[in-house]
Amino acid sequence: MLFDLLGVTPQALFSQLLLGLINGSFYAMLSLGLAIIFGLLNIINFTHGAQYMLGAFGSWMLLHYTGLNYWYALFLVPIAVGFTGVILERLLISRLYHLDHLYGLLLTFGLALIIQGLLRNEYGISGKPYAIPEQLRGGQNLGFMFLPNYRAWVIAVSIVVCFGTWYMIERTRLGAYLRAATENPTLVNAFGINVPLMITATYGFGVALAALAGVLAAPIYSVHPNMGADLIIVVFAVVVIGGMGSILGAILTGFGLGLVEGLTRVFYPEASAVVIFVIMAIVLLVKPAGLFGRTV
Amino acid sequence: MTETLPAAAETAPTGGAPLLQVRDLEAWYGESHVLHKLSFDVGQGEVVTLLGRNGAGKSTTLKAIMGIIGKRRGSVVYAGRETIAMPSRQIARLGIGYVPEERGIFATLNVEENLMLPPRVQPGGLTVEQVFELFPNLRERLGSSAGSKLSGGEQQMLSIGRILRTGAKTLLLDEPTEGLAPVIVQQIGATIERLKRDGFTIVLVEQNFRFASRVADRHFIVEQGRVVDMIPNAEMDASIDKIHAYLGV
Numbered sequence: 356m357l358f359d360l361l362g363v364t365p366q367a368l369f370s371q372l373l374l375g376l377i378n379g380s381f382y383a384m385l386s387l388g389l390a391i392i393f394g395l396l397n398i399i400n401f402t403h404g405a406q407y408m409l410g411a412f413g414s415w416m417l418l419h420y421t422g423l424n425y426w427y428a429l430f431l432v433p434i435a436v437g438f439t440g441v442i443l444e445r446l447l448i449s450r451l452y453h454l455d456h457l458y459g460l461l462l463t464f465g466l467a468l469i470i471q472g473l474l475r476n477e478y479g480i481s482g483k484p485y486a487i488p489e490q491l492r493g494g495q496n497l498g499f500m501f502l503p504n505y506r507a508w509v510i511a512v513s514i515v516v517c518f519g520t521w522y523m524i525e526r527t528r529l530g531a532y533l534r535a536a537t538e539n540p541t542l543v544n545a546f547g548i549n550v551p552l553m554i555t556a557t558y559g560f561g562v563a564l565a566a567l568a569g570v571l572a573a574p575i576y577s578v579h580p581n582m583g584a585d586l587i588i589v590v591f592a593v594v595v596i597g598g599m600g601s602i603l604g605a606i607l608t609g610f611g612l613g614l615v616e617g618l619t620r621v622f623y624p625e626a627s628a629v630v631i632f633v634i635m636a637i638v639l640l641v642k643p644a645g646l647f648g649r650t651v
Numbered sequence: 652m653t654e655t656l657p658a659a660a661e662t663a664p665t666g667g668a669p670l671l672q673v674r675d676l677e678a679w680y681g682e683s684h685v686l687h688k689l690s691f692d693v694g695q696g697e698v699v700t701l702l703g704r705n706g707a708g709k710s711t712t713l714k715a716i717m718g719i720i721g722k723r724r725g726s727v728v729y730a731g732r733e734t735i736a737m738p739s740r741q742i743a744r745l746g747i748g749y750v751p752e753e754r755g756i757f758a759t760l761n762v763e764e765n766l767m768l769p770p771r772v773q774p775g776g777l778t779v780e781q782v783f784e785l786f787p788n789l790r791e792r793l794g795s796s797a798g799s800k801l802s803g804g805e806q807q808m809l810s811i812g813r814i815l816r817t818g819a820k821t822l823l824l825d826e827p828t829e830g831l832a833p834v835i836v837q838q839i840g841a842t843i844e845r846l847k848r849d850g851f852t853i854v855l856v857e858q859n860f861r862f863a864s865r866v867a868d869r870h871f872i873v874e875q876g877r878v879v880d881m882i883p884n885a886e887m888d889a890s891i892d893k894i895h896a897y898l899g900v
Contacts, residue, residue: 535757537759538757544739546769547741547743547744547770550740
């Protein structure tokens with residue numbers, strides 16, 4: 356038997372692959388948002404992890420304070436958090452476009468610390484429980500493994516959202532505006548297109564994606580103020596491996612690295628926490644622009 | 652190709668005043684002061700060129716009119732409206748189309764997306780079919796992928812063609828013949844003559860004054876960020892020594 360040769364049980368292999376795919380779903384959605392924002396705004400959005408956390412926390416607050424359940428959160432929270440992104444971009448980030456990348460990084464990093472600090476102050480660091488919605492409890496026995504419904508749902512939503520976003524950017528007229536403005540915003544503006552408005556909307560959309568990932572994560576991971584800070588470091592590594600600003604690269608690398616991480620957990624668990632960073636180092640040495648990055 | 656393009660004939664009359672009036676225009680790239688109170692006028696339906704040596708400020712003048720330069724001052728009145736404080740997208744919406752020197756073809760967009768990118772700013776723009784009549788080469792390239800894979804001449808045609816789609820009736824063309832083969836230069840020249848016949852107003856930046864004299868009504872000589880002379884095209888031959896002196900050829 357193959358599995359005897361490998362020294363693992365099929366159950367262990369498939370459940371780690373599933374876990375990898377779940378993590379990959381979050382990596383993909385988060386790095387996709389980062390890639391879109393970096394492409395058009397030239398800002399490395401270090402607030403992304405905090406905005407993901409706001410998505411999860413927003414779901415918890417919505418349930419806790421108003422009684423509105425998961426299905427409301429799925430729509431209301433990304434819109435609300437995305438709107439805070441719009442305000443943030445108009446009020447602060449838009450003042451930095453003429454400066455070096457580093458200033459945007461410092462600003463967004465500072466904002467992340469403030470948001471996390473405020474929530475920690477108010478709610479402490481212990482995780483808040485958030486139940487899996489009734490309709491998605493239970494699971495399917497696939498014979499070789501048990502597939503929890505909620506995890507299948509997360510993977511499906513992530514795939515639909517990621518490839519929907521990819522389609523919008525690569526195949527529609529709106530996406531053509533976005534790609535053109537990423538390449539040469541001055542000329543696109545000189546054609547009569549409102550580029551500043553596009554930039555604001557893009558930041559809002561990227562932030563809403565992070566928040567959506569947060570809502571999806573709430574029932575799986577514990578909801579606490581630092582949940583984004585832990586995850587975002589890995590996501591930045593994913594973005595670097597995929598290539599800054601590449602949409603498809605961000606999606607494929609996100610899912611792919613989730614799976615690689617899962618496999619590592621099966622065959623060499625000690626390395627699972629660092630494997631992504633090892634890959635990042637190798638990619639940076641061999642192909643500094645990233646696997647899907649364009650060298651300019 | 653004898654039919655008239657449905658373009659410039661119906662532009663609002665400006666009451667005898669020039670359509671485009673540039674007065675004491677100053678512009679800066681960062682700290683460096685490039686235009687020093689440059690002035691010139693362009694009448695409705697006129698084709699004028701800006702001639703001058705490299706670095707005289709010709710391209711900068713077009714960018715300053717379009718509002719895509721760091722800092723500008725003075726006055727640019729188009730169709731009776733002062734545009735000096737407007738953002739460039741609003742200037743474009745008045746009906747001014749800009750064709751940059753580097754052509755501005757987007758590498759991440761395919762040929763069709765490049766062609767369809769600029770939004771219509773006024774009624775009466777060319778249809779895609781009419782753009783293909785002007786530039787048959789583009790039709791064959793429509794299916795091909797990236798805009799950056801086109802030849803220099805095709806990129807120039809795409810850059811002009813996409814602006815003609817928008818209904819803009821005033822065109823700012825920055826060195827449309829630069830680096831192109833003679834046969835393509837011929838084609839671009841014929842296109843500009845055709846646009847002129849159809850009533851377009853054109854400001855052309857050119858190094859090649861033989862090409863310029865073929866299409867233009869008047870020539871403005873730009874030196875160190877100022878217009879220092881104006882030569883009507885009829886006097887071009889008589890002024891040839893003067894022009895040589897200005898251009899240093």
